[in-house]
Amino acid sequence: MFEQVFFLASINDKKIIRWLYERYHKIFLKYINEQLNFKFYTLEIEANDLKTIIYEIFLKIFQVTRIKSLNQFIGFVKRQIYFYLVYLLRKSLSNKNLVNHLNNNNFENYELISTNSDEVGAELNNRFLIYEFLRSIQKENLFLYHFTILIIKGYNTKEISEILKINSAKIYYYKALLKKYIKKLL
Structure with a gap:
């Protein structure tokens, strides 16, 4: 049955493609949700998107390949979703977007930044040190880097354990490891 359905979809029959979408899109929404919670949690994508x-x-x-089985179809769609999420992550981390993000976050509230140039210089120096610290953690231990980012964003230990799928003992281990890195820096 699926061979005929996939053949009709490959000749660009919109009704068949829509039927496949209505029938199987929940599988892929679940897959995207898992990927967004585990690997791509920095991306912000809405459900309609x-x-x-x-x-x-x-x-x-269906324009590019000839699909013969349901498993092949699901595998192709999951792979394309993963590649698309990687594309979005790379796009969000490009230098232009990073500069815009830093400009929006750091200088959004002008009243927070003092007019005294010494205080502004000290604040920028602190932000630079934090950035360098995060970069060094990222080079040495990528999992600890993601853990640190979640702490900076204000997540509590229960939320971090759900996002990173680790138990509370591991969380306390990574907290201790983070303290060692900070002491080594100072």
């Missing part, structure tokens, strides 16, 4: 992404991937897959 996800549905659009999945439908566009369906169209793209």
Whole structure:
């Protein structure tokens, strides 16, 4: 049955593609949700965007490849979703976006920054030191880097354990490891 469905979809039959989308999009929404919670948690994507992404991937897959089985179809869609999330992550981390993000975050509230140039210089120096510290952690231990980012964002230990899928003992281990890095820096 699926061979005929995939054949009709490959000749760009929109009704069949829509039927496949309606029937299987929940599987891929769950997959995207898992990926966003585990690997791509820095991305901020809305639910309507996800549905659009999945439908566009369906169209793209049937234009490019001949699919013969349901497992092959699910595998292709998951791979394309993963590549798309990597693309979005790279796009969000580009230098231009990073500079815009830093400008928006650091200088959004002008009343927080003192007019005294010494205080401004000290604040910028502190931000630079934090940035360098995070960069050094990222080079040495990528998991600790993600853990540190979550702490900086204000997550509590329960939320961190759910996001990173680790138990509380590991959280306390990473907290101790982070303290060692900070002491080594000072």
